[in-house]
Amino acid sequence: MIAEDLETPVALVCTEKWHETPDTVSFVLACPENARRFHFKPGQFASLGFEIDGQIAYRAYSISSLPDQTMMKFTVKRVEGGQVSNHVIDHLSSGDRVQLLKPQGAFNNVDCTHRGRVALISAGCGITPVMSMAADWLSREGIDVVFIHIARDVRHTIYYEELLHLNTVHPSFHLKLLLKQAGNSEHMQGRLDQDYLLKMCPDILERTVYLCGPERFMQDVTTYLDQIGFQMADCYQERFSAAAMASDSPPSDTETGPVTVAVPGFGVTVDAQAGDALLDVLESAGVPVIAACRSGICGSCKCRVEQGQVEFSSQETLSEADIRSGYVLACSSRIRSDLKVSL
Structure with a gap:
């Protein structure tokens, strides 16, 4: 089965699930009938359907594993009041079936070309697509990667141990964590601003930037990049939310009825x-x-x-x-x- 060719939902099975942080879990999906491989572009997302109260509810999640494997890994953070995220964290179990739709998304390390050196900048669960991109580059190319991630503390840093491992075994991977509370760790503490950005990546003007995280965070980063003269055509962004209308917002005029x-x-x-x-x-x-x-x-x-x-x-x-x-x-x-x- 080639995941990118799927036009209708396909049932996969959850084979493993674990906590990444207190409010985030990762889980693995695989084909129950055979060990077919999944093809997609690192950085893309897929829509997953979960049975909740007799209905299938779909949500889009970035794929955090590498392509061409017999499994796909996803990471979900709890959203207050979120129907699907709370179901996944509290009730999804090994053996449960999950519907998979065709992976998609323009934010990936195939279509978003780079200049040889890259800076991956993320915050919160925005780490999921860039983690897949980084792992793919490290597995097959001599790409120099500066990996900047913003989190509350070590305990709430998604993929923390995996990041440390990559930083140890790959000389071309440079981990830069900025934490609100660094505690006893060796990581930097503070709030991201232009000075911190340049401190963590002094040669950022010579790199291609891949950016993902909360909307306000992304707005701040693009402002800092623009202020230091970065060529914004070399900045690719993934948004998990759009400026969609709130459910109680009226139409722009007074038409009702x-x-x-x-x-x-x-x-x-x-x-x-x-x-x-x-x-x-x-x-x-x-x-x-x-x-x-x-x-x-x-x-x-x-x-x-x-x-x-x-x-x-x-x-x-x-x-x-x-x-x-x-x-x-x-x-x-x-x-x-x-x-x-x-x-």
Whole structure:
């Protein structure tokens, strides 16, 4: 089975699970029938479906293992009130089946070309895609890697022991941890700013940067890079969330009132209100739309508006051809009129 060729969900089995930090777990998925290998580009993510209360809930997670192996590793951090993250941490067990969709994502070390030396900059669970990228480069290329990671303390540093191991065995891997509380460790303590960035990577202007983490963190880093004259075309970023509309945000004008949403392919016509999120309406009507990231990033909820109008906040994964054809991301679209939709 070649993971990047998957067009429909495939059932894998959880073969192992462990805690990385008090609020983060990693788990391994493999094919139960045979030892087929999974092909993807390091840095990409995949949408995973978990059965929760009799329903399959999908979420997108970065792949943290290497490609061409007979397993895939994922790491999930607990999100307060998060349906899937809490299920994974509290209830996922070895032997449980998990649905896998096709790996995707433009943030990877194949399409995002580098200049020979790289700086990987991450915070929190933003470490997951860059960890896969670093491990892949170290396994096959003579790439010089400065690995900058920001965390609360050693105990809350994801992959801490693995990072120390890479730093010991690979002369071309340079680990730079900046912790809010360094304790008795030898790592730096403080809050990332322009001075710390240059201290950890003095030659950053000569490197290609790969950046992933919370939105505010990424905004700060790009500001620091811009201020020191970095060529931003050599900075690649992965966002785990978009500026998607909050579920209680009204549409941009005062239009309200009843509308209908028809999905002829599933024999569904449902009443809604102007301003409702299209994804919420489709899900409440029982339409089997997949929504993995719910923030306009992964593209799994792409659908076509054949008639009517929506207001959208993200077109992150849509091509120009998609947009011309009327495709939208259901998670980032609000209904403006009667709709006819196809999946």
